[in-house]
Amino acid sequence: MTTTVILVVGTIVLLTAVYISWRAGRLDRLHIRLETAQAALDAALLRRSAVCLELAGSRLLDPATSLVLAAAAHEARTAGPDEREHAESDLSRTLRAVVDQERFREKVHAPELLEELDSAVAKVVYSRRFYNTAVGVTRVAQRRWLARTLRLAGHTDYPLFFEIDDAPPAALAAE
Amino acid sequence: MRIGIVCPYLWDVPGGVQAHVRDLAEALIEDGHRVSVIAPASDDAPLPAYVVSAGRAVPVPYNGSVARLTFGFLSANRVRKWIREGRFDVLHVHEPAVPSIGVLACWVARGPIVATFHASYQRSRAMSVAAPMLQSALEKITGRIAVSDAARKTLVEHLGGDAVLIPNGVTVGRYAEAEPLPGWGPDGGVIGFLGRMDEPRKGLPVLLEAFAKLAPERPGLRLMVAGPGDADDVYARVPRDLHDRVGLLGLVSEADKVRAYHSVDIFCAPNLGGESFGIVLTEAMSAGAPILASDIPAFRRVLGDGQAGALFATGDAAALAREAARMLDDQALRAKLSAEARLAVRKYDWSTVARDVLRVYETVVGAPVSVEDDPL
Numbered sequence: 001m002t003t004t005v006i007l008v009v010g011t012i013v014l015l016t017a018v019y020i021s022w023r024a025g026r027l028d029r030l031h032i033r034l035e036t037a038q039a040a041l042d043a044a045l046l047r048r049s050a051v052c053l054e055l056a057g058s059r060l061l062d063p064a065t066s067l068v069l070a071a072a073a074h075e076a077r078t079a080g081p082d083e084r085e086h087a088e089s090d091l092s093r094t095l096r097a098v099v100d101q102e103r104f105r106e107k108v109h110a111p112e113l114l115e116e117l118d119s120a121v122a123k124v125v126y127s128r129r130f131y132n133t134a135v136g137v138t139r140v141a142q143r144r145w146l147a148r149t150l151r152l153a154g155h156t157d158y159p160l161f162f163e164i165d166d167a168p169p170a171a172l173a174a175e
Numbered sequence: 176m177r178i179g180i181v182c183p184y185l186w187d188v189p190g191g192v193q194a195h196v197r198d199l200a201e202a203l204i205e206d207g208h209r210v211s212v213i214a215p216a217s218d219d220a221p222l223p224a225y226v227v228s229a230g231r232a233v234p235v236p237y238n239g240s241v242a243r244l245t246f247g248f249l250s251a252n253r254v255r256k257w258i259r260e261g262r263f264d265v266l267h268v269h270e271p272a273v274p275s276i277g278v279l280a281c282w283v284a285r286g287p288i289v290a291t292f293h294a295s296y297q298r299s300r301a302m303s304v305a306a307p308m309l310q311s312a313l314e315k316i317t318g319r320i321a322v323s324d325a326a327r328k329t330l331v332e333h334l335g336g337d338a339v340l341i342p343n344g345v346t347v348g349r350y351a352e353a354e355p356l357p358g359w360g361p362d363g364g365v366i367g368f369l370g371r372m373d374e375p376r377k378g379l380p381v382l383l384e385a386f387a388k389l390a391p392e393r394p395g396l397r398l399m400v401a402g403p404g405d406a407d408d409v410y411a412r413v414p415r416d417l418h419d420r421v422g423l424l425g426l427v428s429e430a431d432k433v434r435a436y437h438s439v440d441i442f443c444a445p446n447l448g449g450e451s452f453g454i455v456l457t458e459a460m461s462a463g464a465p466i467l468a469s470d471i472p473a474f475r476r477v478l479g480d481g482q483a484g485a486l487f488a489t490g491d492a493a494a495l496a497r498e499a500a501r502m503l504d505d506q507a508l509r510a511k512l513s514a515e516a517r518l519a520v521r522k523y524d525w526s527t528v529a530r531d532v533l534r535v536y537e538t539v540v541g542a543p544v545s546v547e548d549d550p551l
Contacts, residue, residue, distance in 0.1 A: 026311065033317065040538055119534055126339050126538045130318045133336035137314060140335075 023144075024152045030138045031156055037131040041162065044127040045088060048120040049073040052095065055117060060108045061098070069098050088124075089165040095121070099169035121168045128162055135159045176536060178203060179263035179546065180212045181254070183275035185232040185243040187220035188403065189432070191343075191454040192269055192293050195322070198346050200225055202529035213257050213276065215245035229253050229276045237274070241374070244275040255283040255548045263546040265289060265536045271316065272309055272334070281312035286546035287539040289318040289532075292338060295325035309334075315549075317539040320532070323473055339535065343454050344528030347520055350433050350461035359422070359438035363506070364395035366499060367439030367464070369432065369455055370446075372404025372423075378445035378469060383412045383421075384492035389499060390417050396503070401427045401435050436462035440509060441502050444468040447490055453477045457523050460484070460516035465509040467498055483519035484512055 056070035072094035079087035142153045182196040200210045215232035232243035271277040271290045319338035321327035327338050370377040386398050401424040442464035453474050466484030468474040478484040487494040
């Protein structure tokens with residue numbers, strides 16, 4: 001009789017342990033994925049402001065446009081964590097104003113630079129989608145009862161979505 | 176870049192996803208990348224050099240149509256071996272929510288994984304039931320692509336999260352020129368259909384009903400049907416005296432498919448829905464076939480609201496017959512639709528699409544790790 005009880009209790013404890021360790025492992029994988037996505041987003045944003053600065057300094061634009069673009073790119077690059085979403089959105093808006101000028105493509109003869117800009121803008125859109133998807137999944141997993149009670153997330157911060165206006169200029173849009 | 180692509184459906188049967196994978200792979204190879212595709216294939220099927228067989232496929236009813244899928248431990252091992260030997264920088268899985276080697280690949284791999292979602296459905300019981308089981312495999316996906324707004328909506332509703340939208344491409348040049356099939360048009364009276372005959376969503380019965388209405392008054396009218404399926408089922412839906420005016424080509428080769436597009440006066444796509452993009456439609460457009468399609472949202476958008484092809488109310492055989500009669504009677508209208516179609520299809524060319532997909536790869540690859548098999 002007692003052996004049966006011990007066996008049953010032992011099995012339950014073992015199964016619970018396996019389950020908890022599996023859940024912890026899953027959360028760990030999600031955190032790694034989130035970090036990778038964040039690094040990719042960071043790289044994409046930095047690359048976009050770098051290409052914008054290059055375009056601004058290329059003497060292909062008129063001085064006023066150059067100045068506007070350079071200022072926005074500089075703001076985006078140096079913004080602190082709290083102002084970053086704002087500054088990046090401003091850069092998107094400035095970029096639209098610059099590229100969607102009339103006859104921009106005719107005036108700016110730099111196919112390689114424009115291709116690079118096009119690519120940098122698209123990658124911001126892509127990496128932000130991927131990052132926000134990762135944030136969503138991680139949040140749900142962290143909020144689970146088991147994860148909260150046993151502190152499976154450890155000291156990891158509750159992840160935040162990155163919300164900016166990243167609509168590309170009409171002249172660069174894929175279609 | 177070393178790219179591994181996983182196609183869940185049988186390679187040697189034509190289909191939207193298979194064609195997508197083939198064209199994407201070829202566009203990437205053209206661009207100088209090293210690409211390997213793994214797909215289910217019949218034992219004796221001739222495969223291009225870049226395709227590796229994942230074994231035979233079993234026909235299974237799935238999500239409203241019969242799909243040929245590959246699953247099981249043996250297949251999982253094949254996929255694992257392919258991943259280990261391929262040493263890919265990025266793994267690109269198509270339709271990872273379909274129970275075939277796509278989900279197996281997510282299961283056995285780790286590293287940068289991109290997934291493309293093709294299908295769209297209203298509310299799929301299969302997907303709802305499977306979502307929790309697929310969860311841990313699908314969570315490994317770093318970047319998600321949807322081929323249409325409908326596919327993206329399906330993804331968001333069933334699995335949560337978001338995806339970037341990159342529409343299907345078409346290799347316009349491959350379809351532009353071809354000799355018509357012997358014995359067929361365009362002679363002013365050929366209506367063509369391409370797709371599985373036994374799949375209700377493709378809408379062949381609607382076209383057959385319309386044909387039965389039109390044919391008695393138009394002695395020169397013929398119907399050409401290309402695609403796999405049971406011939407008797409088709410003939411059963413057509414009056415006996417019209418049987419010799421319905422040509423069933425069965426499963427056609429790629430080359431014959433292109434020739435078929437050039438052999439018709441009207442190319443009809445009577446789909447009832449479920450089509451997330453009109454890959455068949457864009458192929459026919461590249462060939463300059465005058466198009467008559469049901470007005471499901473995807474077709475309406477591809478055809479520019481009727482600018483590049485005529486539209487009729489979905490599922491309405493009378494409306495189909497009326498529009499077809501109008502097109503058959505008006506040579507100038509057909510010529511105009513043909514020219515508009517060739518123009519409208521350019522923005523769907525593969526070179527544009529492959530460039531966007533490559534940008535997604537570059538976004539997820541970031542860190543210097545490659546795809547490995549996951550010991551679990």
